[in-house]
Amino acid sequence: MKQFPGRPRGQGPVSSAGQRQNAVVLPGETRGDAKVGDLSHGRPADHHKVAGRPVVRDEQEGASVSAGRDAKMASEKKAKQFTWQRKHLLGLRELSAEEINYVLDTAEGFEEISTRSVKKAPPLRGKVVVNLFFEDSTRTRNSFTLAASRLSADVIEFTQKSSSVSKGETLLDTARNLEAMGVDIVVLRHGAAGAAKFLSRNIKACVVNAGDGFCEHPTQGLLDVYTIRKIKGSLEGLKIAIVGDISHSRVARSDMWAMTKLGAEVTFVGPPTLIPAQVSRLPVKVSYNLDEVIDKVDVINMLRIQFERLGGNPFPSTREYSHYFGLTVDRMKRARPGILVMHPGPINRGIEMESEVADGKNSVILDQVKNGLAVRMAVLFLVNQAAAVGE
Amino acid sequence: MKVILNARQIEPILDDLTARIVCDLPRNLDVAVIGIRSRGEILAQRLCARLSAKLGKEVPCGTLDITLYRDDLNSPRGTSQPQVRTTEIGFDVNDKIIILVDDVLYTGRSARAAMDALIDLGRPKAVRLAVLVERAGREFPIQADYAGYKATAWPDERVQVNFVECDGKDEVFVE
Numbered sequence: 001m002k003q004f005p006g007r008p009r010g011q012g013p014v015s016s017a018g019q020r021q022n023a024v025v026l027p028g029e030t031r032g033d034a035k036v037g038d039l040s041h042g043r044p045a046d047h048h049k050v051a052g053r054p055v056v057r058d059e060q061e062g063a064s065v066s067a068g069r070d071a072k073m074a075s076e077k078k079a080k081q082f083t084w085q086r087k088h089l090l091g092l093r094e095l096s097a098e099e100i101n102y103v104l105d106t107a108e109g110f111e112e113i114s115t116r117s118v119k120k121a122p123p124l125r126g127k128v129v130v131n132l133f134f135e136d137s138t139r140t141r142n143s144f145t146l147a148a149s150r151l152s153a154d155v156i157e158f159t160q161k162s163s164s165v166s167k168g169e170t171l172l173d174t175a176r177n178l179e180a181m182g183v184d185i186v187v188l189r190h191g192a193a194g195a196a197k198f199l200s201r202n203i204k205a206c207v208v209n210a211g212d213g214f215c216e217h218p219t220q221g222l223l224d225v226y227t228i229r230k231i232k233g234s235l236e237g238l239k240i241a242i243v244g245d246i247s248h249s250r251v252a253r254s255d256m257w258a259m260t261k262l263g264a265e266v267t268f269v270g271p272p273t274l275i276p277a278q279v280s281r282l283p284v285k286v287s288y289n290l291d292e293v294i295d296k297v298d299v300i301n302m303l304r305i306q307f308e309r310l311g312g313n314p315f316p317s318t319r320e321y322s323h324y325f326g327l328t329v330d331r332m333k334r335a336r337p338g339i340l341v342m343h344p345g346p347i348n349r350g351i352e353m354e355s356e357v358a359d360g361k362n363s364v365i366l367d368q369v370k371n372g373l374a375v376r377m378a379v380l381f382l383v384n385q386a387a388a389v390g391e
Numbered sequence: 392m393k394v395i396l397n398a399r400q401i402e403p404i405l406d407d408l409t410a411r412i413v414c415d416l417p418r419n420l421d422v423a424v425i426g427i428r429s430r431g432e433i434l435a436q437r438l439c440a441r442l443s444a445k446l447g448k449e450v451p452c453g454t455l456d457i458t459l460y461r462d463d464l465n466s467p468r469g470t471s472q473p474q475v476r477t478t479e480i481g482f483d484v485n486d487k488i489i490i491l492v493d494d495v496l497y498t499g500r501s502a503r504a505a506m507d508a509l510i511d512l513g514r515p516k517a518v519r520l521a522v523l524v525e526r527a528g529r530e531f532p533i534q535a536d537y538a539g540y541k542a543t544a545w546p547d548e549r550v551q552v553n554f555v556e557c558d559g560k561d562e563v564f565v566e
């Protein structure tokens with residue numbers, strides 16, 4: 001029988017907080033008057049400027065990551081209380097810089113799981129994640145499947161072709177039927193903008209947007225800024241060019257929101273036929289000439305020409321497009337030596353970029369894919385947390 | 392708030408812990424120290440430095456983040472939310488004696504989570520738990536192999552350890 005030290009006069013109040021206290025005090029623990037969700041967070045660059053303290057660490061770790069982490073531990077005491085409260089991830093437009101940084105910080109913690117011999121952790125054990133994909137995808141879908149599996153969740157794959165949607169079942173009916181079977185998180189890719197938002201308002205499960213029409217692709221935006229942050233330390237003041245079919249690109253939009261919120265300067269580059277007319281209302285610069293931009297940017301993100309989506313004739317020929325807007329070896333010679341070359345994939349080799357550039361030393365395309373896994377694990381973990389706590 | 396250990400009292404406790412750990416170590420086996428984030432990490436580094444000095448060889452030190460293995464992830468916790476951080480263990484845990492280090496042992500749930508995390512990393516020869524402070528109130532059948540100080544506190548009080556590296560000074564207090 002448990003012995004508590006006896007009290008002289010009756011029992012004092014035994015709060016539930018006291019009873020369930022963890023042996024380890026984690027920085028996230030509340031202390032009564034802590035503020036929640038303060039959105040006026042300082043600039044992300046502060047994380048990485050404070051000098052570190054000597055720590056015994058793993059030699060393989062990159063210098064910028066270790067410096068950033070030291071600073072983070074030191075500034076954690078000063079950082080205000082923050083909790084992730086979103087049950088859904090529908091887009092990056094509505095996220096604050098603090099929320100974005102929180103996801104990226106969480107993703108860092110998940111990277112290690114993929115390096116172990118047992119590549120699993122238990123936070124989503126017993127939860128069901130369904131990949132509701134109405135458009136083709138290998139990269140994103142496999143990435144979400146693997147991310148969910150690494151967190152010990154059960155994954156259901158849904159492809160439109162082999163489903164009742166071909167018999168005319170609506171999106172909402174499909175989702176509600178799955179929900180009736182007990183689904184906790186729905187990862188949705190759909191051809192209509194706003195589909196994820198619509199779903200989030202009509203079902204009880206968490207919704208993660210894996211691409212809705214031309215609107216947003218938030219996990220791609222997050223993994224892009226994560227890749228940049230990991231190598232460059234911070235996005236503050238960086239100049240980033242996004243090149244290609246901007247008007248049909250949800251990746252461009254999500255990237256734009258994430259990058260500008262973290263302090264980068266974004267320039268859209270492409271032929272006038274592929275840059276939307278309303279671009280002046282967006283927080284970006286525009287250029288119709290890649291050669292003017294190539295020597296001024298720290299990061300260049302090449303978008304795929306989505307032949308399956310192009311209506312009409314936006315350019316006379318693909319050869320002319322790649323002549324003016326392709327990332328060639330010659331153009332790379334004029335670029336900054338530390339420039340990062342990114343691409344959301346799949347690459348049309350020879351059109352958006354030459355093979356030598358795609359496989360060259362500035363290319364971080366494969367890093368993007370690797371980081372995508374950690375970022376998606378973080379997203380699934382966080383939305384599940386918000387849902388669990390909210391109940 | 393009542394201070395039960397100050398900086399001058401903590402140092403000899405760490406020396407004592409080190410001596411007791413070394414006493415039990417067989418000569419031919421590898422030992423490594425792993426601290427549970429976040430204050431266990433600092434304690435682990437201090438113990439590791441002392442152990443290395445005493446054994447005359449470099450003892451590897453690692454850090455374990457147990458957020459993903461907590462048993463309260465899916466239950467409402469009010470406004471607090473633990474943040475997932477990195478686990479950094481740059482060595483193989485197989486066939487080593489792992490000294491698992493934490494600042495306070497209370498319910499035993501953190502130690503349980505840490506052991507589950509360690510098993511996913513490999514198969515240690517043995518895991519021994521070393522804590523700076525232990526207090527009554529175990530909710531799991533877990534005991535410390537090496538405990539520096541035994542604190543008494545009411546169930547609604549909390550025993551907090553501060554270290555100079557992250558809190559400004561070394562002290563243990565009850566509030």
